[in-house]
Amino acid sequence: MGWQARWLVIEDTRAEEGFLLFGREDLEIFHSVSTHGSLDQSVVANTHRRSVFPSAARAEIETATSGLFHVGLLRPACGQ
Incomplete structure (x- = not known):
C-alpha cells in the first residue's frame, strides 16, 4: 500500500497489473x-x-461507483 500522486495504491494479487x-x-x-x-x-x-453542482458531483460519484462494482470491490447490500 502506498501513494502515487493523488491515488491510494493497494497491491492486488487478483489483477494482472498487481495493484x-x-x-x-x-x-x-x-x-x-x-x-x-x-x-x-x-x-x-x-x-x-x-x-x-450536486448533479455534476452525483454523476461523477455514480461513474466511480459503477467502476468499483464492475471490478467486484463494491456490491449492493443483501435485499437491494
Whole structure:
C-alpha cells in the first residue's frame, strides 16, 4: 500500500497489473456506503471538495461507483 500522486495504491494479487489505484471519489464512496448506507454523503463531499453542482458531483460519484462494482470491490447490500 502506498501513494502515487493523488491515488491510494493497494497491491492486488487478483489483477494482472498487481495493484489497484483509488482516487478521492473512491474513498468517499467507501466511507459513505459503509457509514451511511448510501452514496449521498459521497455526493455532498464531492460537491464541496470540487465546488461543483450536486448533479455534476452525483454523476461523477455514480461513474466511480459503477467502476468499483464492475471490478467486484463494491456490491449492493443483501435485499437491494
